[in-house]
Amino acid sequence: METRERKKTYQAVIGLEFHVHLATETKMFCGCRVTYGEEPNTQVCPVCLGHPGALPVINERAVELAVMAGLAMGCEVAPRSVFARKNYFYPDLPKGYQISQYEEPLCTGGYLEVPTSEGTLRVGITRLHLEEDAAKNVHVGESGRMHGSVGSLVDFNRGGTPLIEIVTEPDIPSPEAARATANQLKSILRAVGVSEADMEKGQMRCDANVSIRNPDGSFGTKTELKNMNSFRFVERGLTRELERQMALLESGGRVEQTTLHYDPDDDEVHELRSKEYAHDYRYFPEPDLLPLELSGAWVEEIRSRLPELPEQMKSRFMESYGLSEYDARVLTSSRELAEYYERVAAETDPKQAASWVSVELLGRLNDAGLGISDSRVTPEHLVEIIELVRSRTISRTAAKEVLDQVFKTGDRPSDVVEREGLKGLGEDELSGIVEQVIAENPEPAAKVRGGDQKVVGFLVGQVMRATRGQADGGEVRRIILEKLQS
Numbered sequence: 001m002e003t004r005e006r007k008k009t010y011q012a013v014i015g016l017e018f019h020v021h022l023a024t025e026t027k028m029f030c031g032c033r034v035t036y037g038e039e040p041n042t043q044v045c046p047v048c049l050g051h052p053g054a055l056p057v058i059n060e061r062a063v064e065l066a067v068m069a070g071l072a073m074g075c076e077v078a079p080r081s082v083f084a085r086k087n088y089f090y091p092d093l094p095k096g097y098q099i100s101q102y103e104e105p106l107c108t109g110g111y112l113e114v115p116t117s118e119g120t121l122r123v124g125i126t127r128l129h130l131e132e133d134a135a136k137n138v139h140v141g142e143s144g145r146m147h148g149s150v151g152s153l154v155d156f157n158r159g160g161t162p163l164i165e166i167v168t169e170p171d172i173p174s175p176e177a178a179r180a181t182a183n184q185l186k187s188i189l190r191a192v193g194v195s196e197a198d199m200e201k202g203q204m205r206c207d208a209n210v211s212i213r214n215p216d217g218s219f220g221t222k223t224e225l226k227n228m229n230s231f232r233f234v235e236r237g238l239t240r241e242l243e244r245q246m247a248l249l250e251s252g253g254r255v256e257q258t259t260l261h262y263d264p265d266d267d268e269v270h271e272l273r274s275k276e277y278a279h280d281y282r283y284f285p286e287p288d289l290l291p292l293e294l295s296g297a298w299v300e301e302i303r304s305r306l307p308e309l310p311e312q313m314k315s316r317f318m319e320s321y322g323l324s325e326y327d328a329r330v331l332t333s334s335r336e337l338a339e340y341y342e343r344v345a346a347e348t349d350p351k352q353a354a355s356w357v358s359v360e361l362l363g364r365l366n367d368a369g370l371g372i373s374d375s376r377v378t379p380e381h382l383v384e385i386i387e388l389v390r391s392r393t394i395s396r397t398a399a400k401e402v403l404d405q406v407f408k409t410g411d412r413p414s415d416v417v418e419r420e421g422l423k424g425l426g427e428d429e430l431s432g433i434v435e436q437v438i439a440e441n442p443e444p445a446a447k448v449r450g451g452d453q454k455v456v457g458f459l460v461g462q463v464m465r466a467t468r469g470q471a472d473g474g475e476v477r478r479i480i481l482e483k484l485q486s
Contacts, residue, residue, distance in 0.1 A: 010249075011213040012242050013220075014178050015126075015170035016234075018185060019163050020195050021133065021203040022065045027160035028132040029056030029099065034162070036201050040138075040155035048132075048160035050095035055288050058083075062130060062162035063106075063292065067302050069164055069194045070107030070128045072309060077299050081106045081129070083286040091154050092135035100131035100165075102283040106292070112168070113311060114184045115329070116177050123181050124169035135159035136202075158202070164194075170209065175238035179231050182206055187310040191335050199229050206234050211255070212245050220245070221255040226272065228262055237262030241269050313338055321350035330358045337362075337372045343379035348386045356382055360400065364407050376410035377403065384413045395472040397464075398422040430463075430471055434479045437462045448484045456480060 024034055030047035046054035070077055082104040085097040110125035135156040139149035166185065172178050186197040186204065197204040206229075211222040225241055228234045240262065245255050260269045308316070310332050317328040317338075331341045331354060344353040361377055385402055388394045394402065394417055405416045417423055437459060438445045444455040456477060463476045 010215070010246055012172075012174055012238075013170045013211045013213050013222075014172035014174075014238060015209045016168045016172065016178060016181060017207040017209070018166040018182070019133070019205045019207075020069075020166065020189060020197055022062050022162040022164060023193060023195050024059055024061045024065065024162050026059060026061075028059050028062055028130070028162040030160060032160065035157070038157055040153075040157060043157040044159070048094075049156060050093075056099060056286075058289065058292065059162055063294075064302060065162075065194045066106055066128065066130050066164045067294070067299060068192050068306065069166075069189060070110065071299075071303050071306060072188050072192045072194075073110040073112060073125055073128070073166075075107035075110030075125055075128055077107055077294065078104065079294055079296065080104065081292045081294075083130075083289045083292065084283045085286050086131075087282045088280075090134070091152065092137050092159065094135070094156065094159065098132060098134060099286055099289070101129035104291075105129035112181060112184050112188070114177065114181045116180050121171070121173075121177055121180070123171045126167040126169055128164055128166050131163050131165060133158055133161040133163050170211075175235040175242070178208065178238055179235040182231050182234055184310075187333055191310050191313075192307060193335075199231070202229070205229060208234070208238055208241075210238060210241050210245075212242065212249065220249075221257050223255065223257060224259045225269065226259055226261055233262060233264055236264070236267065237269060240267065244269060307335070321345055321354065323351065323354050327354045327358055330362070334372070340372050340379055344382050344386075347379075347383040349390065352386050352390070353382070356386055356403075360403055361407075364403070375407070377406050378410075381406050381410075381413055388413060388417065389472075392472055392475065393417070394422055397473075430467070430475070431479055431483075433466050433471075434463055434476065434483060437466060438480070438483065445484055448480070 021034070026032060027034060027048055030045050032043045032045050032048055035043055047056060067077055081101055083099055084102040086100045086102070087097040089096055105127045107128035108126070110128070112123045112125065114121040114123055135154050136158045138153045138155060140151045140153065168181065172181055182204075189195045189197045189204075195203055199205070205227055207227065208225040209222050210225060211220040214220055223241065223245070225237050228237050241260060248255055259272045261272050262269050313332040314325070314328045317323050317331060318325060321328075323331070332338045337357075341353060341357045344357060361375065361382065362372075365372065365375060382403075385399050385406070388402070389396050389399045398417075401420070402413050402416045402422060405411060405420070406413055409416075441459060441462060444458050447455045448459070459480050460473055460476050463480070464471060464473060
């Protein structure tokens with residue numbers, strides 16, 4: 001809220017709904033491949049196109065991944081769940097209905113432990129169920145959206161992709177906490193291998209139910225914010241909708257139950273339609289699919305294969321490697337990154353490894369739009385760079401230049417050092433340069449001799465310039481003080 005007074009008067013009540021693509025090779029009810037970026041309408045068949053007489057068959061791997069996701073969040077897995085037809089008409093739904101789950105979902109209960117700036121927030125999970133995705137509408141026009149378009153096309157490649165829908169309890173008190181909840185869910189799903197949950201690829205989409213609790217404690221009218229496709233937009237969209245609701249209430253108006261869309265171009269929310277209720281969809285059990293019955297032994301076997309979860313791994317990194325909570329959280333944001341770091345930390349100083357992985361390497365990967373699995377810099381390369389610095393063979397400044405070259409070429413760091421002439425100076429040579437800088441700068445040197453530590457940095461800078469960055473800054477400082485204070 002914008003002011004302290006508002007915070008005292010109003011309280012946000014937010015619940016999130018996530019639609020997440022499962023990491024399967026084929027679709028939910030047919031054998032078509034799940035791919036991204038293919039030519040439109042090339043990954044389709046009579047089943048996912050809804051042709052008459054084509055019958056669905058449940059993808060067992062999708063069920064397994066959905067169960068794994070539920071277990072990772074502490075949900076109860078139902079021994080019996082039922083698929084249902086969710087009936088509505090839209091161009092991206094060729095059958096005229098979506099196969100989903102309603103009254104008897106796969107998973108219920110559970111929770112997320114969400115780290116926020118105000119402490120850990122426990123967000124309850126209402127339900128997790130399986131369904132198929134709809135196709136993708138492509139609106140032709142400058143805006144890329146239905147409003148202002150001159151026509152719409154449909155790409156059915158996405159239709160039938162296995163989804164889990166995860167619905168949280170309305171436990172989220174702010175847009176910032178909503179963003180943190182989305183991030184935490186993504187970390188868990190990626191850690192257990194359920195989904196890459198890449199919002200840019202549409203592998204994870206987020207809707208929000210949002211209202212303001214009235215001053216007397218009663219709940220306000222709920223609105224729904226649809227299809228926010230980045231964590232930042234989740235936070236911004238919710239912020240704008242809460243501001244809109246507060247402005248209505250403060251002017252004596254009332255909030256109407258409606259569905260809205262957040263437009264990042266103008267940073268505003270826009271009404272799409274009056275809110276639909278569940279009974280509008282005319283749910284009934286899917287007649288072409290038997291109830292899904294899972295044995296307890298199979299569920300427990302899946303539970304036994306659950307890997308270490310991000311919060312558990314974060315705690316272990318802090319305890320085993322002496323890392324700060326921030327560094328541990330960054331390094332456990334994905335399993336691939338955590339495994340990369342541990343390979344580096346096993347061969348060198350863990351804290352130095354954390355700095356080089358989380359700051360230097362990740363910075364370069366983010367700038368290039370790459371993931372850790374795409375990096376030419378192997379763990380062995382990074383260990384070698386760190387050890388070259390620790391042995392004072394090269395300075396940290398030179399080491400960053402070495403990393404730049406290895407990042408581009410994949411060459412061995414020692415070969416780059418030799419080729420580029422980046423090897424550090426010997427102590428005798430460095431001592432001579434320090435003496436020369438002191439002689440050329442008598443006034444700053446005199447101040448240091450008199451106990452003024454502020455000008456040491458100036459002398460260090462002069463030495464670093466003279467050595468073209470090949471000297472280690474800490475070692476230069478030590479030699480300067482040794483010579484001037486002895």
